[in-house]
Amino acid sequence: MDGMDYDPMAMDGDSEQPQVKISAVLQQADKTHVDFELSRTNLSFANSLRRVIQAEVPTIAIDLVEIEVNTSVLADEFIAHRLGLIPLDSKNVGDLNYSRDCDCEQYCEQCSVTLNLHAKCTSDDIMKVYASDLVTDGQHANSVGKPVINDPEGLGCLLAKLRMGQELRLTCIAKKGIAKEHAKWMPTSAVGFEYDPHNKLQHTDLWFENDTDPAKEWPKSKHAEWEDPPQEGEPFDYDAVPNRFYFEVEAAGNMEPDQIIQNGIRILQQKIGGLLKGLDPRKYGGEEEPDFDGPRSPDMNLDGSTTPWQDTGYQTAYGGGYGGGQTSYGGSQTSYGQGSQSSFGQDGQGSYGQGGGGSYGNMTAYGTTPYGQSSWQ
Amino acid sequence: MPGRTKKDEPTAQDTNMEDAPPSAQPEAEEVDTEDQEEVQEEEEIEPQRVRILPGSTDTAASFEFVDEGHTVGNALRYIIMKNPDVEFCAYSIPHPSEPKMNLRIQTYDGLAVDALKKGLADLQDICDVVTDEFTTKKDQFNAEHGIVR
Ligand SMILES: [Zn+2]
Numbered sequence: 127m128d129g130m131d132y133d134p135m136a137m138d139g140d141s142e143q144p145q146v147k148i149s150a151v152l153q154q155a156d157k158t159h160v161d162f163e164l165s166r167t168n169l170s171f172a173n174s175l176r177r178v179i180q181a182e183v184p185t186i187a188i189d190l191v192e193i194e195v196n197t198s199v200l201a202d203e204f205i206a207h208r209l210g211l212i213p214l215d216s217k218n219v220g221d222l223n224y225s226r227d228c229d230c231e232q233y234c235e236q237c238s239v240t241l242n243l244h245a246k247c248t249s250d251d252i253m254k255v256y257a258s259d260l261v262t263d264g265q266h267a268n269s270v271g272k273p274v275i276n277d278p279e280g281l282g283c284l285l286a287k288l289r290m291g292q293e294l295r296l297t298c299i300a301k302k303g304i305a306k307e308h309a310k311w312m313p314t315s316a317v318g319f320e321y322d323p324h325n326k327l328q329h330t331d332l333w334f335e336n337d338t339d340p341a342k343e344w345p346k347s348k349h350a351e352w353e354d355p356p357q358e359g360e361p362f363d364y365d366a367v368p369n370r371f372y373f374e375v376e377a378a379g380n381m382e383p384d385q386i387i388q389n390g391i392r393i394l395q396q397k398i399g400g401l402l403k404g405l406d407p408r409k410y411g412g413e414e415e416p417d418f419d420g421p422r423s424p425d426m427n428l429d430g431s432t433t434p435w436q437d438t439g440y441q442t443a444y445g446g447g448y449g450g451g452q453t454s455y456g457g458s459q460t461s462y463g464q465g466s467q468s469s470f471g472q473d474g475q476g477s478y479g480q481g482g483g484g485s486y487g488n489m490t491a492y493g494t495t496p497y498g499q500s501s502w503q
Numbered sequence: 504m505p506g507r508t509k510k511d512e513p514t515a516q517d518t519n520m521e522d523a524p525p526s527a528q529p530e531a532e533e534v535d536t537e538d539q540e541e542v543q544e545e546e547e548i549e550p551q552r553v554r555i556l557p558g559s560t561d562t563a564a565s566f567e568f569v570d571e572g573h574t575v576g577n578a579l580r581y582i583i584m585k586n587p588d589v590e591f592c593a594y595s596i597p598h599p600s601e602p603k604m605n606l607r608i609q610t611y612d613g614l615a616v617d618a619l620k621k622g623l624a625d626l627q628d629i630c631d632v633v634t635d636e637f638t639t640k641k642d643q644f645n646a647e648h649g650i651v652r
Contacts, residue, residue: 162640164633170581171629177574384641391634395627397575401568402623404553405616 160383165370172371176319179390185216187310190299197292210310212257213274216380222302239271241298247288257282271300274379313386318374323350564615568604576604583622588612
């Protein structure tokens with residue numbers, strides 16, 4: 127079977143939706159914030175990015191608490207819950223395994239960080255126990271798993287208060303996880319996501335009280351300045367789609383915001399890579415898929431023949447056409463399983479047109495529009 | 504989901520409870536305990552996360568993705584729909600408590616599987632561009648504003 131009828135070279139060369147661009151409206155970039163505009167892409171992808179940075183970027187959080195002594199007024203599980211929510215340094219979370227993937231029985235230093243807390247109030251004054259009182263095991267060379275402390279006093283979050291004679295002695299096991307499982311693993315505390323600040327697309331049904339001033343009731347966001355307001359009497363454009371997305375990422379402190387985004391995209395890549403591998407185990411390096419007598423595996427070709435993809439391979443399809451084989455995606459260079467180096471960095475000069483809209487020539491692998499469309503949409 | 508709410512005889516209810524398929528599960532054939540064990544075992548080795556659902560043909564196929572959701576589903580749907588050989592593409596999450604995402608692809612020409620593979624590859628390309636772009640612009644911004652990391 128011929129498979130796709132179009133010329134795979136041309137199609138693969140420019141691929142789908144290549145002109146994604148962050149126009150870098152980084153208005154603010156400190157330790158916890160990064161604001162940027164993602165443009166020339168579609169709502170689906172922008173939303174995927176938002177979802178992935180909120181729910182699937184791994185961090186470290188306290189997962190198991192062994193309480194030896196707790197004579198405070200707070201219940202054990204209450205304290206355990208508070209401990210779980212303490213942000214722990216996760217910049218080097220990549221060094222840790224998921225406990226479920228680790229070779230160990232329950233947990234070990236390769237998949238966990240142990241934190242100890244011992245506090246006893248011996249004076250008449252009320253004693254405050256802070257996150258900074260948690261002591262890491264020192265099994266890890268870097269700061270991984272240390273409580274994040276941002277306040278000027280260097281105390282961290284308040285955990286509990288103890289009166290004279292009350293004691294707290296516990297051991298915490300912090301593990302790697304994702305927010306899909308529990309919100310304590312969220313790397314972000316908030317992610318702003320906005321598009322179409324003037325509501326030209328009418329995706330939002332703005333609701334008004336009687337006689338109030340619409341402009342006052344629905345004040346424009348700061349992003350409204352970046353886009354043209356609707357003209358007086360402008361007809362509704364039925365073909366318009368959103369294409370500029372404003373992200374305001376606020377990190378919880380356990381990771382820097384740009385690391386969150388980079389990791390997020392990598393997670394997305396890995397998801398896709400994993401699916402491709404599942405579809406085509408021979409090409410993407412994996413075992414032959416096991417016999418399965420339920421629903422068929424897509425790799426078992428429907429008509430029993432091989433697909434044209436397996437013959438030509440991505441390398442030729444990508445390499446021959448545009449950019450002289452420098453595309454960031456190519457048979458053996460799949461981002462899957464190789465970390466970040468493979469998929470980016472070759473085009474460090476930033477040839478995607480930093481200047482603005484005009485510079486999207488055919489100079490990069492991503493320069494031409496997909497499927498012969500004249501616009502990137 | 505056929506006939507899952509069939510009413511049992513009140514007297515038989517207690518004894519039948521265990522055999523009755525849980526409401527949101529797939530059809531009875533797979534509820535066999537042996538099968539389930541097999542699936543579990545398999546997942547430990549190499550999980551088969553994409554399957555073609557029964558009733559699919561070369562050009563019109565439904566895929567079932569295990570452990571995927573809107574994050575991949577919507578982006579994939581969009582990207583596959585951009586393929587001129589694709590007549591129809593849509594995704595759904597049939598039940599919120601099952602970690603499954605179904606994707607339907609109908610092509611004018613070519614295999615539906617190929618359209619899926621192409622969609623995934625295209626999505627990877629987008630990711631590549633966005634990371635590259637983000638890194639470049641972030642470094643540029645930091646340089647301009649004297650932020651040292
Ligand atoms: Zn371990």
